[in-house]
Amino acid sequence: MKIECPHCGKVVTVNGLGRKRLNIPLKNICEALQLFRNVAIVAQEFNCSQGYIYKILKENGLKLKDVIKD
Numbered sequence: 021m022k023i024e025c026p027h028c029g030k031v032v033t034v035n036g037l038g039r040k041r042l043n044i045p046l047k048n049i050c051e052a053l054q055l056f057r058n059v060a061i062v063a064q065e066f067n068c069s070q071g072y073i074y075k076i077l078k079e080n081g082l083k084l085k086d087v088i089k090d
Contacts, residue, residue: 042068046080049073053087 022031044066052062053073063070077083 042066042072044068044072044076046076049076050082050087053084054089057088059084 021035021037022033024030025032049062049066052065053059056062056065059070059073063073066073074084077087
């Protein structure tokens with residue numbers, strides 16, 4: 021990607037902006053939730069946020085109680 025430098029005005033090439041996406045499969049998240057039964061521990065295991073786990077579940081039409089069954 022080429023962008024214009026805000027200081028000198030030259031066009032410079034940069035390799036990707038931002039960090040890479042986390043692509044943790046739903047299956048892995050569900051299995052870990054069933055094993056640990058705790059979102060905080062699973063997030064720590066996958067090195068992601070708790071919100072990311074909830075987001076993946078929501079995108080797939082699941083809720084935490086659907087995955088963690090008593």
